[in-house]
Amino acid sequence: VIYLDHFFKPNSIAVVGASRQPRKIGHVIFKNLIELGYLGRVYPINPNATTVLGQKAFKLISEIPDEIELAVIATPAPAVPANMEDCAKSNVKAAIVISGGFKETGEDGKKLEEEMLRIARDAGIRVIGPNCMGIYSTTPTHAIDTLFLPRYRLKRPKRGDIAFISQSGAFGAAVLDWAAELGVGISKFVSLGNKADIDEVDILHYLEDDQTSKCIAIYIEGTNRGRELSEALKEITAKKPVIVLKGGMTPEGQSAALSHTGILAGTPQIYEAMIKQTGAIRAETAEELLDFSVALSNQPLPKGERVMVVTNAGGFGVLTADSISKLGLKLAKPNDEIIEQIASNMPQRVTVRNPLDLVGDADPERYRIALEALTKDPNIDSIIVIILVQTPEIDPEIVDVLTNITAYYDKPLLVTTVGGELTQMLTKMFTEGGISTYPTPERTAKAMKALTTYAQHHMRTEAST
Amino acid sequence: VIYLDHFFKPNSIAVVGASRQPRKIGHVIFKNLIELGYLGRVYPINPNATTVLGQKAFKLISEIPDEIELAVIATPAPAVPANMEDCAKSNVKAAIVISGGFKETGEDGKKLEEEMLRIARDAGIRVIGPNCMGIYSTTPTHAIDTLFLPRYRLKRPKRGDIAFISQSGAFGAAVLDWAAELGVGISKFVSLGNKADIDEVDILHYLEDDQTSKCIAIYIEGTNRGRELSEALKEITAKKPVIVLKGGMTPEGQSAALSHTGILAGTPQIYEAMIKQTGAIRAETAEELLDFSVALSNQPLPKGERVMVVTNAGGFGVLTADSISKLGLKLAKPNDEIIEQIASNMPQRVTVRNPLDLVGDADPERYRIALEALTKDPNIDSIIVIILVQTPEIDPEIVDVLTNITAYYDKPLLVTTVGGELTQMLTKMFTEGGISTYPTPERTAKAMKALTTYAQHHMRTEAST
Numbered sequence: 001v002i003y004l005d006h007f008f009k010p011n012s013i014a015v016v017g018a019s020r021q022p023r024k025i026g027h028v029i030f031k032n033l034i035e036l037g038y039l040g041r042v043y044p045i046n047p048n049a050t051t052v053l054g055q056k057a058f059k060l061i062s063e064i065p066d067e068i069e070l071a072v073i074a075t076p077a078p079a080v081p082a083n084m085e086d087c088a089k090s091n092v093k094a095a096i097v098i099s100g101g102f103k104e105t106g107e108d109g110k111k112l113e114e115e116m117l118r119i120a121r122d123a124g125i126r127v128i129g130p131n132c133m134g135i136y137s138t139t140p141t142h143a144i145d146t147l148f149l150p151r152y153r154l155k156r157p158k159r160g161d162i163a164f165i166s167q168s169g170a171f172g173a174a175v176l177d178w179a180a181e182l183g184v185g186i187s188k189f190v191s192l193g194n195k196a197d198i199d200e201v202d203i204l205h206y207l208e209d210d211q212t213s214k215c216i217a218i219y220i221e222g223t224n225r226g227r228e229l230s231e232a233l234k235e236i237t238a239k240k241p242v243i244v245l246k247g248g249m250t251p252e253g254q255s256a257a258l259s260h261t262g263i264l265a266g267t268p269q270i271y272e273a274m275i276k277q278t279g280a281i282r283a284e285t286a287e288e289l290l291d292f293s294v295a296l297s298n299q300p301l302p303k304g305e306r307v308m309v310v311t312n313a314g315g316f317g318v319l320t321a322d323s324i325s326k327l328g329l330k331l332a333k334p335n336d337e338i339i340e341q342i343a344s345n346m347p348q349r350v351t352v353r354n355p356l357d358l359v360g361d362a363d364p365e366r367y368r369i370a371l372e373a374l375t376k377d378p379n380i381d382s383i384i385v386i387i388l389v390q391t392p393e394i395d396p397e398i399v400d401v402l403t404n405i406t407a408y409y410d411k412p413l414l415v416t417t418v419g420g421e422l423t424q425m426l427t428k429m430f431t432e433g434g435i436s437t438y439p440t441p442e443r444t445a446k447a448m449k450a451l452t453t454y455a456q457h458h459m460r461t462e463a464s465t
Numbered sequence: 466v467i468y469l470d471h472f473f474k475p476n477s478i479a480v481v482g483a484s485r486q487p488r489k490i491g492h493v494i495f496k497n498l499i500e501l502g503y504l505g506r507v508y509p510i511n512p513n514a515t516t517v518l519g520q521k522a523f524k525l526i527s528e529i530p531d532e533i534e535l536a537v538i539a540t541p542a543p544a545v546p547a548n549m550e551d552c553a554k555s556n557v558k559a560a561i562v563i564s565g566g567f568k569e570t571g572e573d574g575k576k577l578e579e580e581m582l583r584i585a586r587d588a589g590i591r592v593i594g595p596n597c598m599g600i601y602s603t604t605p606t607h608a609i610d611t612l613f614l615p616r617y618r619l620k621r622p623k624r625g626d627i628a629f630i631s632q633s634g635a636f637g638a639a640v641l642d643w644a645a646e647l648g649v650g651i652s653k654f655v656s657l658g659n660k661a662d663i664d665e666v667d668i669l670h671y672l673e674d675d676q677t678s679k680c681i682a683i684y685i686e687g688t689n690r691g692r693e694l695s696e697a698l699k700e701i702t703a704k705k706p707v708i709v710l711k712g713g714m715t716p717e718g719q720s721a722a723l724s725h726t727g728i729l730a731g732t733p734q735i736y737e738a739m740i741k742q743t744g745a746i747r748a749e750t751a752e753e754l755l756d757f758s759v760a761l762s763n764q765p766l767p768k769g770e771r772v773m774v775v776t777n778a779g780g781f782g783v784l785t786a787d788s789i790s791k792l793g794l795k796l797a798k799p800n801d802e803i804i805e806q807i808a809s810n811m812p813q814r815v816t817v818r819n820p821l822d823l824v825g826d827a828d829p830e831r832y833r834i835a836l837e838a839l840t841k842d843p844n845i846d847s848i849i850v851i852i853l854v855q856t857p858e859i860d861p862e863i864v865d866v867l868t869n870i871t872a873y874y875d876k877p878l879l880v881t882t883v884g885g886e887l888t889q890m891l892t893k894m895f896t897e898g899g900i901s902t903y904p905t906p907e908r909t910a911k912a913m914k915a916l917t918t919y920a921q922h923h924m925r926t927e928a929s930t
Contacts, residue, residue, distance in 0.1 A: 023857065100825070105814050154855045155885050168780025170825060173855040174883040181885030221783055247780055252796050253787030256779075256820050285907045286784065286883065314721075315633025315712055318686055319751065322718030331717050349570050355721050360565075360635060390619040390638040392488065418639040418751065420620045420646030442750045 003126055004198075004206040006094035007135060008188065009142040010070035011040045014061045014092070016083045017075035017099075018044030018052045025098060025148035026074035027052070029134075033072075036156070037143035041066060061090040070094045072134060072146050077101030080130065081115045088123030095120060096146055097129035103194050104131050117196045132193025133169035136176065138186060139212055149173060160185015161297040163213035165203050167192050167221050168247070175219075175286060183431040184294055187212040201225050204232045208239060215240055215296040217289050221247040221257040226270070233278035238461045241296040241454045245283040246271045279457035281450050291443050292450040295436045299412040301455035304381035306332035307448060308374055309355035311386035312362040312394070316416065316441050317355030320384055323445035329452060331355075332380040338373050345369045363393035368401045375409045382412040382451070384444055389422045396429065403433040412451050416444040468591055469663075469671040471559035472600060473653065474607040475535035476505045479526045479557070481548045482540035482564075483509030483517045490563060490613035491539035492517070494599075498537075501621070502608035506531060526555040535559045537599065537611050542566030545595065546580045553588030560585060561611055562594035568659050569596050582661045597658025598634035601641065603651060604677055614638060625650015626762040628678035630668050632657050632686050633712070640684075640751060648896040649759055652677040666690050669697045673704060680705055680762040682754050686712040686722040691735070698743035703926045706761040706919045710748040711736045744922035746915050756908050757915040760901045764877040766920035769846035771797035772913060773839055774820035776851035777827040777859070781881065781906050782820030785849055788910035794917060796820075797845040803838050810834045828858035833866045840874045847877040847916070849909055854887045861894065868898040877916050881909040 013033060017026035026046075031053060033042045043066070044052035047059040058064050061071060071087045073080055077099050087095055102113035113130060120127050128134065134146030138159035147154060154173050157180040166172030169191040179186060188210065190203050200220055207213050216236070223229050236242055248257035249268040275282045281296070283289040307329050311317040321331060331354045343352045346366065350359055356374075358366050367385070374380055387398060406413050415430055415437040417423050423439075430437040438444040478498060482491035491511075496518060498507045508531070509517035512524040523529050526536060536557045538548050542564050552560055567578035578595060585592050593599065599611030603624035612619060619638050622645040631637030634656040644651060653675065655668050665685055672678050681701070688694050701707055713722035714733040740747045746761070748754040772794050776782040786796060796819045808817045811831065815824055821839075823831050832850070839845055852863060871878050880895055880902040882888050888904070895902040903909040 025857070101814070149855055149857065153857070153887060166780070168778065168783075170778030170853050170856065171780030171784075174778070174781070174853050174888075177855050177884035177886075177888065179885075181889070219780065221780070247783035247787065250787045250790035252790040253783050256783045256786040259816065259818065259822075285905055287905050287907070313633065313635030313639065315631070315636030315684065315686070316639070318633075318712035318718050318721045319636075321721040322712065322715045325715035325717040349566070351724065353724065357724075388635050388639050390614055390642050391635065392490070392614065392618070419642035420644075421642075422618060423639075423642065424646070440750055440752050442752070 002206065003094070004202065006069055006126065007096065007128060008137055008139070008144065010094070010144070012043070012066055012068050013038070013040060013070045013072060014043045014045050014064065014068045016045040016061070016071055016073040018046050018057065020046070020049050020052055028148045028150055029072055029074055029098065029146050032145045032147065036145045038145065039141065039143070043068070061086045061092060064090070068092050070096070072096045072098065074098040074148065077109065077112055081112065081119060084116050084119040084125070087125055088119055092125055095125050095127050096132070096134040097127060098132060098134055098146065098148060100131040102130045113194065113196050120197065127197040128190065129193040130196060133172055133191035136186065136189040139188070147173065155180035157184060157186040159187070161187055161212070161214035162293045163187050163207045163210065163216045164189045165192065165200055165216065165218040166190070167195070167200070167219060169193060171219050171286070175290060179290060183428050184290065199223065199225060201228045201232050204236055204242070208236045213240070215293055216242045217293040218242065219245045219247065219289065226274070230274050230278055233274070233280045237279035237457060242280045243283050243289055243292045243296065243450070244275050244280045245286065245289040279461065281454055287443070288446060291438060291447050295412070295414060295447040295451050296454060298434055299414070299436060299451055300410050301458060302381040302412050302452050303455070305329045305452050306379060306381045308332045308334065308380045308383045309386065310358065310367065310370055310374070310383065311355055312358045312360060312391050313386060313388045314357045316386045316388065316418065317357055320386060320416065320441040320445060321355055323442045327445055327449040329445070329449055334374065335377045335379050338377045342370050342373045360391045361393050362391070364395065364397040364401045367398060371401070371405050375405060380411070382448055384414050384416060384448060386416045386441070387426070388418060389426055390419055399426070399429045399433055402430065402435055406435055412448065414438065414444050414448055416441050467671065468559070469667065471534055471591065472561065472593060473602055473604070473609065475559070475609070477508070477531055477533050478503070478505060478535045478537060479508045479510050479529065479533045481510040481526070481536055481538040483511050483522065485511070485514050485517055493613045493615055494537055494539055494563070494611050497610045497612065501610045503610070504606065504608070508533070526551045526557060529555070533557050535561070537561045537563065539563040539613065542574065542577055546577065546584060549581050549584040549590070552590055553584055557590055559591050561597070561599040562592060563597060563599055563611065563613060565596040567595045578659065578661050585662065592662040593655065594658040595661060598637055598656035601651065601654040604653070612638065620645035622649060622651040624652070626652055626677070626679035627758045628652050628672045628675065628681045629654045630657065630665055630681065630683040632660070632665070632684060634658060636684050636751070640755060644755060648893050649755065664688065664690060666693045666697050669701055669707070673701045678705070680758055681707045682758040683707065684710045684712065684754065691739070695739050695743055698739070698745045702744035702922060707745045708748050708754055708757045708761065708915070709740050709745045710751065710754040744926065746919055752908070753911060756903060756912050760877070760879065760912040760916050761919060763899055764879070764901060764916055765875050766923060767847040767877050767917050768920070770794045770917050771844065771846045773797045773799065773845045773848045774851065775823065775832065775835055775839070775848065776820055777823050777825060777856050778851060778853045779822045781851045781853065781883065782822050785851060785881065785906040785910060786820055788907045792910055792914040794910070794914060799839065800842045800844050803842045807835050807838045825856045826858050827856070829860065829862040829866045832863060836866070836870050840870060845876070847913055849879050849881060849913060851881045851906070852891070853883060854891055855884055864891070864894045864898055867895065867900055871900055877913065879903065879909050879913055881906050
């Protein structure tokens with residue numbers, strides 16, 4: 001067994017600090033584990049209670065008449081070394097230390113962290129944390145959720161193809177919540193916290209061969225293993241895309257990151273060079289981290305940079321052309337035969353060029369005619385479809401049209417739709433149908449650029465092996 | 466009376482082409498006018514019906530036994546010159562030509578447009594359009610809505626302080642719909658279309674002294690009056706902010722804009738220089754156009770560029786510091802006394818610096834203590850508050866805390882909150898309370914930059930007069 005399986009596929013879990021009080025984090029973690037689909041055995045550890053949520057409580061892990069594979073520790077920091085001793089005595093394989101109050105608080109906390117780690121190392125226990133949110137995994141056989149926030153505060157995203165590593169717990173929580181709202185699915189999430197033992201390099205290597213994760217998104221503020229991180233990224237990007245958002249890319253951000261994590265952020269130049277050289281995709285914002293992950297986890301890779309734009313709103317066609325050009329992509333020049341074929345099936349006021357403006361009264365059928373022809377054009381490497389629902393003829397039929405086309409199209413097709421309530425409804429329908437949809441022309445174009453950048457890296461890697 | 470009042474404050478309107486069929490745009494326009502709060506008299510013009518929506522229909526405007534101030538024309542293009550003759554005969558003062566099929570379709574359409582315009586000019590009738598959405602105005606005494614889309618497709622934004630001019634109708638519609646969803650208010654909206662007669666320069670001058678509009682957002686693809694536009698912007702930005710999004714800022718976008726509007730876009734360099742020299746604020750995306758308008762319409766202007774950041778999530782503090790620094794703003798250095806005052810009222814694990822991380826268990830009271838002190842600090846020019854609702858102690862009380870503080874604070878205070886459903890609820894509550902709230906650290910920082918840029922221009926203008 002790979003040691004990280006003890007975290008992601010444990011057969012039994014003890015929650016240390018499983019309080020009876022609903023607001024305590026140990027209570028929420030225990031409750032979520034027993035309610036949110038974890039299929040293994042879970043035990044509450046609480047010296048002051050006989051039962052928690054109707055389940056028999058134990059004073060110590062060592063009192064449980066069962067093997068415990070994973071301990072989730074949510075007690076006050078000063079108690080954690082003793083908890084770890086208990087884990088050691090009980091042959092626990094892995095521990096997630098949720099508790100804060102360690103290195104991030106200063107010298108005393110640092111000593112406590114070192115003491116806890118020494119005990120774990122002596123016993124061969126691997127540790128995630130401390131000062132973290134732990135793990136959220138949607139693997140069907142081993143769903144696991146140690147996020148200490150109730151679901152009304154932090155919605156859980158559905159099962160999906162994106163793995164997500166965050167050094168910051170709150171950053172991770174906010175992005176998960178956002179993903180859930182957008183209908184974006186997650187395979188595995190890890191909040192790393194202080195990284196006393198396990199860090200991003202370890203998790204990256206684990207995710208490298210994880211079949212449930214088609215791409216990896218990572219938020220990082222600093223690392224103590226720059227060289228290993230660089231090697232891991234290089235190795236993994238040959239197999240699947242890794243999108244990196246680095247916090248602390250300016251002196252001001254760096255200094256904030258230092259005080260936040262106690263880890264030196266490293267110079268921005270070093271990270272910038274590393275991301276580029278390893279073939280990872282750089283996100284500059286949280287929005288890009290999510291946007292790029294959505295495209296890279298479910299779109300085919302483009303073979304070139306020639307983008308076709310189809311729209312029912314001229315203005316957004318213009319802005320999309322601007323974005324494509326600024327990002328160094330190209331507007332495709334459709335084949336003459338294809339142009340003629342489309343033109344012969346369009347009202348006269350539609351002029352077939354790129355951007356192709358189907359004009360304001362375009363209905364789903366007009367999109368179908370245009371897209372069916374364009375998907376056959378070898379001069380086109382990818383398509384951006386803009387659909388404004390504020391026009392009179394767009395109805396839900398458009399979702400069928402696009403899902404039918406993407407079912408056979410082996411190049412990327414991204415959608416832009418801008419607006420309010422009806423737009424968001426349509427976006428959710430598209431997302432359900434596996435079509436990556438973005439709320440502005442610029443975000444769509446950037447996602448296409450991320451696909452193209454990764455595709456180029458992928459082709460270079462393939463050519464060199 | 467200023468001539469544009471005939472459009473924005475008409476006492477009577479004739480809708481030419483007011484069909485009985487619910488899907489026809491003339492029908493929707495007539496219906497919206499009689500249902501959406503227009504207080505004047507409205508008449509349907511329809512040669513084939515005796516009534517429309519229960520109101521007596523007329524064959525011609527000249528048959529109406531009433532003075533008609535504004536005609537809204539929604540007939541097929543070939544009929545429009547005759548409609549305009551009817552307007553001329555009836556002493557109509559202003560006409561909005563919604564109909565498409567003019568210059569944007571080629572030579573024949575261009576001739577039709579010229580014919581229509583000649584008739585209007587001879588009769589002294591001013592024209593908005595053709596090929597446009599017309600006007601949406603929320604002025605209490607003269608609410609007017611000629612948008613030809615039903616409300617289930619295009620939500621109408623509430624009354625507010627932002628005026629919005631769009632060359633592209635669909636762009637305008639999508640942004641209005643989006644604004645409605647976000648709870649952002651609009652004073653007046655104009656869709657310019659082909660600009661046969663009235664263009665952005667005319668509207669800008671009208672909005673210059675419009676008390677209901679505190680800032681002006683404009684989407685433009687090209688103009689035939691570059692010098693006048695430049696002069697108008699210069700004059701108006703001395704009084705209120707103007708945010709400009711220019712479509713066609715690359716050769717590709719320019720060429721798309723030309724085919725979209727038939728107006729040469731002008732070189733990007735010229736526009737860039739013009740925007741800068743006139744003191745207008747440049748938006749690079751639709752998102753920025755709206756984001757900047759929200760801040761500039763309801764925030765005080767900062768006296769400098771020193772930003773204080775308060776957060777309950779370290780990671781977002783880091784990303785905010787990064788953004789502030791990249792944009793050329795500065796992290797404020799709070800006064801020592803203020804630091805001490807805050808520190809003495811905080812748990813020990815909170816270290817008072819900038820970004821000020823109130824840590825994950827911060828409650829609204831902790832925010833109140835910190836913000837009440839920081840608002841007194843002369844070393845701080847503006848504040849960004851990050852509030853993650855995925856943390857355990859944030860409740861709706863935080864809205865009261867912030868609205869109480871912004872009620873007396875005479876510097877800008879912007880909020881970042883990232884996440885899903887609960888986050889969006891909180892955002893709506895903040896927006897209702899007049900607090901500009903953004904969904905990512907980067908967008909908040911950019912809005913602060915826009916405020917700062919306009920404030921600097923404003924100070925220069927004041928100093929030179």
